[in-house]
Amino acid sequence: MEVFTSSHRIANCMDSIAKLSNDPRVTVRRSGDADPEGRCVVYWMQRAQRGVDNPALDVAIEAANALQKPVVTFFAPVPFYPHANLRHYRFLNEGIADIAGALAKRNIEFVLRSYPNHSLLKFCNDVKPALVVGDENPMREPESWRKKAAMKLRVPLWTVDADVIVPSKLLEKAQYAAHTIRRRLQAVLNNYLIASRNAAAHVSWKKPLHLASLDPEVAITRGWEIDRSVPPVPNWKGGSGEALRLLRDFVQHKLNGYGTQRNKPEVDHTSRLSPYLHFGHISPITVALAVQNANAPKADKEAFLNQAITWRELAVNLVRFHPEYDNIECGEPWAHRTLAKHAKDHRPVLYTERQLENAQTHDQLWNAAQMQMVNTGWMHNYMRMYWAKKILEWSRTPAEAHQIAVKLNDKYELDGRDPNGYAGIAWAIVGKFDRPWFERPIFGQIRYMSGESTGRKFDSKRYIQQNLSEQLF
Ligand SMILES: Cc1cc2nc3c(=O)[nH]c(=O)nc-3n(C[C@H](O)[C@H](O)[C@H](O)COP(=O)(O)OP(=O)(O)OC[C@H]3O[C@@H](n4cnc5c(N)ncnc54)[C@H](O)[C@@H]3O)c2cc1C
Known part of the structure; x- marks a missing residue:
């Protein structure tokens, strides 16, 4: 027995x-x-x-x-x-x-x-x-x-x-566009958008006395040879506690109106959760459930979940299934063709990587965006699109533009070095997940954003005032 x-x-x-x-x-x-x-x-x-x-x-x-x-x-x-x-x-x-x-x-x-x-x-x-x-x-x-x-x-x-809602391997291969992955994610979302029970371990572990472990408060970088040229940003504090606080604040005060306000860089109306999602300080499931269950207009919830689920998991899909995710090779064939056709176009404005990094362009809106990133460790989504597209316009080749954008994004954004960054830059410069638009110089059929029309869509003067400062850092 x-x-x-x-x-x-x-x-x-x-x-x-x-x-x-x-x-x-x-x-x-x-x-x-x-x-x-x-x-x-x-x-x-x-x-x-x-x-x-x-x-x-x-x-x-x-x-x-x-x-x-x-x-x-x-x-x-x-x-x-x-x-x-x-x-x-x-x-x-x-x-x-x-x-x-x-x-x-x-x-x-x-x-x-x-x-x-x-x-x-x-x-x-x-x-x-x-x-x-x-x-x-x-x-x-x-x-x-x-x-x-x-x-x-x-x-x-x-x-x-x-750190995804739907396990990324279920998608099996690289997805072509937001509308294709959205359908596939939505079909199985309810199976995976489930809160954790946060159960406890039944058996305790007795740590052997000789086993080394650092104090959680220790400065782990002490003695390391790392790049110290980019200072920490006091306006952000890492950790799950802070992430949950921001999520609560977003759901209570900003979700209502997110759909109409999210493209206004001078207004603080997005969640600012990207660094926390990047470092895994908060789960995308926690974020999505909090928004899904919130008392807010359906259109706002859908607009947010479209970014946090469809676009975010599309970026993960790109990195998982495309070995060239961080260089220009991940672009669409139509985009390569159109950029090659315009490779010899006259480029009236050219900047070096150093000029771009130091926000030394003729365009105050662009300089303000660059300064927001360098000085605060984060740039608003709408400005990120404009920022990357102007780098394409002002660089000698699309490959050089792509490389500079990845380098600066990874260096200064707290949420950099992330699938979202590679997908966003590929979208802006090499047509990834986008479609051909009207043909124009330099860009060919890549979607264009002009400073004038971009600046008219929000209070760009205010954004410039908020971010353009005398110096970087
Ligand atoms: C050129 C370019 C570079 C970018 N670089 C990065 C990057 O390095 N790291 C990064 O996390 N995001 C990047 N993005 C995507 C987007 O700009 C940021 O995720 C967003 O601005 C973060 O702010 P938020 O948390 O307030 O977003 P919210 O609007 O509150 O959205 C909630 C979450 O949804 C996800 N999300 C939102 N927009 C996008 C998007 N367009 N694509 C994929 N996921 C999205 C993010 O995880 C975000 O935290 C980039 C976009 C572009 C066009």
């Missing part, structure tokens, strides 16, 4: 584990059975930097509870993340205390390390997990880290698509 009960329990546990690994959000990167001798389940936190509403953490907890083992979250930032500088690291750092606090409430131990003591493999050698669960990030470099970990770990590795 004893034997039957224990084998029955093991069979049940294996069933639960198999069910979890078949969840469309989960990708099994190293297969096999969880090690029965393992002492815990490790959640390898990278992209989803939060202790609540985190599907990757939820999978780790469910697996650990089924295996009757504790969960340990391992987070170890490194100084060599491509194009990250002090501004980005400070924001990331500010989020760590919130992660620690939320994990403690769920009975989960947090091990924080930082370069050069960042190795997941070494950590796993110390704590002997039964299973490692990570999160997903479609970008080239972090994807390569996950592949390496899968090769080197001795236990199964699963990753969970925690």
Whole structure:
């Protein structure tokens, strides 16, 4: 009877584990059975930097509870993340205390390390997990880290698509336009737009005394050789707590009217959640549910969800399925043809990368946008479109324009180095997800934005006053 009960329990546990690994959000990167001798389940936190509403953490907890083992979250930032500088690291750092606090409430131990003591493999050698669960990030470099970990770990590795609403692999291939992905996302949205239960781990972990872990308040960048030329921005504070505060404020005070006000850069009427979504301080599911359930006009809710779901997940789709997502090659064939046809057009105004970076153009509206980005770490969406299109107009070639736009965007925007940035720049410069427009010099059939008509659509004088300052920083 004893034997039957224990084998029955093991069979049940294996069933639960198999069910979890078949969840469309989960990708099994190293297969096999969880090690029965393992002492815990490790959640390898990278992209989803939060202790609540985190599907990757939820999978780790469910697996650990089924295996009757504790969960340990391992987070170890490194100084060599491509194009990250002090501004980005400070924001990331500010989020760590919130992660620690939320994990403690769920009975989960947090091990924080930082370069050069960042190795997941070494950590796993110390704590002997039964299973490692990570999160997903479609970008080239972090994807390569996950592949390496899968090769080197001795236990199964699963990753969970925690920062999208609909698991990105379900789309199967690159999507052509917003209207195509919208249909596919909407068809399955209700299966995935579900609040996390934020369950707790059943088994506590006793951290071995010798196991190193940093204080969550520590400045992780101390001693690192990183780019310190871009200062942190005091008007933004990283972390899940601040993200939730902004979300509440948006739903209460700005969602009503979002549809008509969102394209007015001089008015603060968007959520400003993009840096928090980028660092995983808030889940897109939390954001979408808060808006869906809000007491606000349907048109405003739909306008917001179109950006936060359709356009955001279209950008993730681009990065996941297009290896050239951050250069001009990701453009549409019609766009390449039309830009090539106009390659030799006379370009009456040309600026160098340095002039653009220093906001030294003849166009005050453009300079104000550049200064908003450099000085505050964020630029309004409407100005981002104008900003990128003018870089195309003022550069020697479309390839050079694309490169400069990516470089400046990644350097100064807190939400830079993100699929949304690559998709937005590709949309503006190389027709991605857009259609051919009327033919004109330099742009060919790429959609054009003129300074005059752009400036007439909102109070551009006010925007210039708000952002144009004597100096950068
Ligand atoms: C040239 C260019 C560069 C861009 N670079 C970035 C970038 O580096 N990082 C970034 O997150 N976004 C980028 N965007 C998209 C967009 O401008 C920002 O997401 C938005 O301005 C962020 O402000 P918000 O959070 O207040 O947006 P809200 O209007 O409140 O929208 C809510 C969320 O929806 C998503 N979203 C909104 N607009 C878009 C869009 N056009 N495409 C994809 N997702 C969207 C964002 O996650 C945003 O936080 C870029 C757009 C363009 C045209």
